[in-house]
Amino acid sequence: MSQQPSVCIVGAGAVGLATAVHLTRRGVTDVTVLEADHIAAGSSGLSVGIIETQYVTPLDIELRVRAMGFFADLERDHGLHVTxxxxxxxxxxxxxxxxxxxxxxxxxxxxxxxxxxxxxxxxxxxxxxxxxxxxxxxxxxxxxGFIDGHLYCALLGELLEAQGVRLLARHKVEEIESPPGGGHLVRTSRGEFRCDYVVNAAGAWGDHVARAAGMEMPLxxxxxxxxxxxxxxxxxxxxxxxxxxxxxxxxxxxxxxxxxxxxxxxxxxxxxxxxxxxxxxxxxxxxxxxxxxxxxxxxxxxxxxxxxxxxxxxxxxxxxxSPDGVPQVGPSPGSDTIIVAGGAGGSGIQLSPVMGELAADWILHGEPRSIGDGGRLSPRRASLRTAAETA
Ligand SMILES: Cc1cc2nc3c(=O)[nH]c(=O)nc-3n(C[C@H](O)[C@H](O)[C@H](O)COP(=O)(O)OP(=O)(O)OC[C@H]3O[C@@H](n4cnc5c(N)ncnc54)[C@H](O)[C@@H]3O)c2cc1C
Structure with a gap:
């Protein structure tokens, strides 16, 4: 693998776009976002946009406090409208x-x-x-407060395009191959892409995309x-x-x-x-x-x-x-280089900055560095399997 990995992100919703932003902030230049439809076509464009930190468990709170910092930066530096x-x-x-x-x-x-x-x-x-x-x-x-999911995603899209990220609408991922030599070949409705890492940020379609790689995502x-x-x-x-x-x-x-x-x-x-x-x-x-x-x-x-x-x-x-109610961020059970970033339920707008940050951590460091307890979101956790089996 080259020093900086190449990354294909599946899904231009809040989570996929925030992941791309964190990667570019850390110097990753070869980032492609593959979107079946258009930016914010999924849940992110249909949300009520509430962002807040009023949770009760330490991890839930820490994730959201960190995310609020990202929103505040966008508000201050790029005019994101936060009511x-x-x-x-x-x-x-x-x-x-x-x-x-x-x-x-x-x-x-x-x-x-x-x-x-x-x-x-x-x-x-x-x-x-x-x-x-x-x-x-x-x-x-x-x-x-609250934000508009469309405007938030559009702003992230603008920032990404300014960084040279390829943001490809109407590129539906149909198959993800993992050839023996390493890396991935991502086949879409409009061409093929090679990359070192794939991020599954396909929201409610997460299991469909996992299956395109021959795996499953409990969702x-x-x-x-x-x-x-x-x-x-x-x-x-x-x-x-x-x-x-x-x-x-x-x-x-x-x-x-x-x-x-x-x-x-x-x-x-x-x-x-x-x-x-x-x-x-x-x-x-x-x-x-x-x-x-x-x-x-x-x-x-x-x-x-x-x-x-x-x-x-x-x-x-x-x-x-997610079947156990906890978002999933980290290497998928079947591959160290297919990173899952999804399962955020009714909190995916407010958690998107920190889920993107953790996904970038896994790609660049092989561990969740931004949040001490970030490993608890691992898609390999036992509670996820147990909850999926009993659902
Ligand atoms: C009514 C409602 C209210 C909500 N209110 C809030 C709220 O107040 N606060 C909050 O934080 N959250 C809220 N949510 C939840 C939030 O909207 C979601 O958790 C969040 O948008 C998920 O973001 P995502 O990026 O994971 O998924 P999505 O936004 O769904 O993005 C996934 C993207 O992947 C694309 N895709 C799918 N399959 C493929 C493929 N094969 N190839 C390429 N691309 C593909 C889709 O087209 C889509 O654009 C609400 C949700 C709803 C429905």
Missing amino acids: RNGYLRLAHSAEQLESFERSVEIQRSLGVADARVLDAAGVGRLVPEMRVDDVDGGLFGPGD APQRHEAIVVHLEQALPYVVPSVMDYTPHSGETGLYFRHERAGQMIAGLHSEEATEGVADPDDYARSARPDFIEEVAEKIASRLPGVGDPGLAHGWAGLYPV
């Missing part, structure tokens, strides 16, 4: 509130000074239209919908992103965020696989009536102060969910 409306995670038990207190300590130790725990009254002051009599409090990050693409909420009257402040989901509850929870004056976006979130596995090439793209009804009911219950909003312009996309 910093804040993020509020609701607690429904004393145990959850305790875990929020620990989260604040961890975030402080990582330099996030403004995260704080609110009691129910504090939550009510933040969003006066919200019902809080059944809430124990919340975890609030005032510096969190459960889950259909998730979002919808625009048209308020009767614009609120006199910018609503934070509010998440009313209890992790590992096995249920979906309501979330909503500011969109523009008089409009919010709402959806139902889960970090687990709660639906049947969706086919990324064939799933219903618009919001179903039962989803709209459930969101309307949940908004009426959680936000009685907004009156009777209209729900319209819904859409559906896919969360690329």
Whole structure:
């Protein structure tokens, strides 16, 4: 292998593009992004774009704090538009509130000074239209926000093209060969490419691309919908992103965020696989009536102060969910030079910078250097196999 490896990245979504950015920042010049459709054609162009650090486990928090640094750099240096409306995670038990207190300590130790725990009254002051009599409090990050997935990917694409990266739309990867002499031959719908490393950043299509290389990737693409909420009257402040989901509850929870004056976006979130596995090439793209009804009911219950909003312009996309709920970044089980970067579920926009950084680590150093515990995302971990077998 030459001193700097040549890399083919499959997928021009947030994760594939961020991987390419980290490689070029570290001096890798021979990078080709192969995209079946166009930039952000997959989940990244269908997301709600929330970026935040209000998680509870040390690894979840560390990954997101590092990612927020990347977004802040893009905001400062390249004009990425980040709406910093804040993020509020609701607690429904004393145990959850305790875990929020620990989260604040961890975030402080990582330099996030403004995260704080609110009691129910504090939550009510933040969003006066919200019902809080059944809430124990919340975890609030005032510096969190949201971005537009399309604009984010387009910006990464511009930065990459300025670095000489080949960004090839309508190049669907159909077969990945690994000849005995080393390296890979990637056959696409529009020609062949040779490279030392392949990065599988194909989102919900991750298993399809793994199979093109004769392997498998445990993945459960889950259909998730979002919808625009048209308020009767614009609120006199910018609503934070509010998440009313209890992790590992096995249920979906309501979330909503500011969109523009008089409009919010709402959806139902889960970090687990709660639906049947969706086919990324064939799933219903618009919001179903039962989803709209459930969101309307949940908004009426959680936000009685907004009156009777209209729900319209819904859409559906896919969360690329790992069977054990943890993203996958690292060498695939079948090859040291086919790197997986996927399975980020409903957090793939906010995690894309750090997943890209870890993928670049594996290519350049053979280990995840940017995050001490980054090895826990390895696609070779036992928990992934076990979860896939029991799913
Ligand atoms: C409704 C909704 C709301 C969401 N909200 C948020 C949020 O608020 N915050 C957040 O962080 N995340 C959110 N997500 C999740 C997030 O969108 C995904 O986790 C993330 O976009 C995954 O990025 P990716 O790059 O892995 O995949 P993708 O964006 O899907 O990119 C994969 C790319 O690979 C390409 N591809 C597939 N097969 C091939 C092939 N054979 N050859 C070449 N190219 C191929 C596809 O065309 C696609 O462009 C949301 C998702 C949905 C559906």
